[in-house]
Amino acid sequence: MGYAISMPLAFDLVPGTKRTPAEQLTTILEEPGFVKHFSDHMAVASWTEAEGWHDSRIENYHTLQMPPGAAVLHYAQEIFEGLKAYRHEDGNVWLFRPEMNARRLRASAERLSLPQLPEEDFLTSVHRLVRIDEAWVPSGEEMSYYLRPFVFADEEFIGVRSATSASYMVIGGAAGPYLSDALTAVDIWLTTDYSRTGEAGTGAAKCGGNYASSLLAQRDGAIHGCSQVLFTDAATHEWIEELGGMNFFAVTDQGTLITPPTSGTILEGITRDSILALASDHGYGVDVRPLSVEELMTRTQAGEMVEAFACGTAAVVSGIGNIKYRQGDQVLELNFGQKVGEVTRTLRQALVDIQWGRAEDTHGWMHPVKEL
Numbered sequence: 001m002g003y004a005i006s007m008p009l010a011f012d013l014v015p016g017t018k019r020t021p022a023e024q025l026t027t028i029l030e031e032p033g034f035v036k037h038f039s040d041h042m043a044v045a046s047w048t049e050a051e052g053w054h055d056s057r058i059e060n061y062h063t064l065q066m067p068p069g070a071a072v073l074h075y076a077q078e079i080f081e082g083l084k085a086y087r088h089e090d091g092n093v094w095l096f097r098p099e100m101n102a103r104r105l106r107a108s109a110e111r112l113s114l115p116q117l118p119e120e121d122f123l124t125s126v127h128r129l130v131r132i133d134e135a136w137v138p139s140g141e142e143m144s145y146y147l148r149p150f151v152f153a154d155e156e157f158i159g160v161r162s163a164t165s166a167s168y169m170v171i172g173g174a175a176g177p178y179l180s181d182a183l184t185a186v187d188i189w190l191t192t193d194y195s196r197t198g199e200a201g202t203g204a205a206k207c208g209g210n211y212a213s214s215l216l217a218q219r220d221g222a223i224h225g226c227s228q229v230l231f232t233d234a235a236t237h238e239w240i241e242e243l244g245g246m247n248f249f250a251v252t253d254q255g256t257l258i259t260p261p262t263s264g265t266i267l268e269g270i271t272r273d274s275i276l277a278l279a280s281d282h283g284y285g286v287d288v289r290p291l292s293v294e295e296l297m298t299r300t301q302a303g304e305m306v307e308a309f310a311c312g313t314a315a316v317v318s319g320i321g322n323i324k325y326r327q328g329d330q331v332l333e334l335n336f337g338q339k340v341g342e343v344t345r346t347l348r349q350a351l352v353d354i355q356w357g358r359a360e361d362t363h364g365w366m367h368p369v370k371e372l
């Protein structure tokens, strides 16, 4: 889409916005949780079929006013992104591969029949917001500023078709580690009862609808002490796909990483892509191919698959301890050990060292936050 030619968006700061007093901000940043408090500002731009993208600005973070008839509330025409800004030892703030988020937001927009925001405008919005709310970027181990860009259909109508108006927004806030302890493995629930997406569906798009469809399975998992769900393919439930919001990897006793290809039903994680590159740098094998539940089970029980982990921007890399699943009336476990495995730890460390500026960024992934 994009019927009108849009000028580059400036995302200028609206005059007279308010800021959280320094003392109060210090308290928030001491224990930020995972974005419990949103920062002072938000980036906004509007789109209509007639005008294209327009009216960009940075204004105070505020409650939205929307008509109850807005399309997103009924047909879930919505997409989002997630990325982080990191404060390095020298005080400077950096973004990790933001151009990948810009590109993926466009791909998601295409699938959800939403307008595509030019990548340049996406980058302007995140650089500007981080710059303006830079005081909100915490320093310290595993601390970051999490950004949540999103697009939704805001046209007021109840008929079913692609909306002719949409909003783009970026909000953000300080984030501590997603998991309290990066070295303890988490248990996950393997579901063959529910699917988050199907062939030719929206699995490869980052859209709220995929998350909504994953929540019942997540509740099922929570009953069994699992925080996340590992989904299988919708057609046969024989192939491993990914978690509700993270990509899946298994590691063999030969130090080879196996992860399913992202074609179609699996989201192209930027962390996944980065881990694949770092694995090659570290001399690990990488095998991107379909992985069956059967192979995962038999080879893990035979001691040939020794680690499993999930990865995504929020939690970075989470080692998997047990994969629990239902078989008849029983709940069985595939055990990878309570401690995060060595390959998982090595790759996690390599990635966070680049993100927080402690290791050389040989891939050119880090972008300093600019005055735009």
Ligand SMILES: *Cc1c(COP(=O)(O)O)cnc(C)c1O
Residues within 6 Å of the ligand: 082, 206, 242, 243, 244, 245, 246, 247, 267, 268, 269, 270, 271, 272, 311, 312, 313, 314
């Ligand atoms: C966001 C997301 C991921 C992880 O992507 P990153 O770019 O690494 O954060 C993986 N799977 C799904 C379904 C996601 O929505």
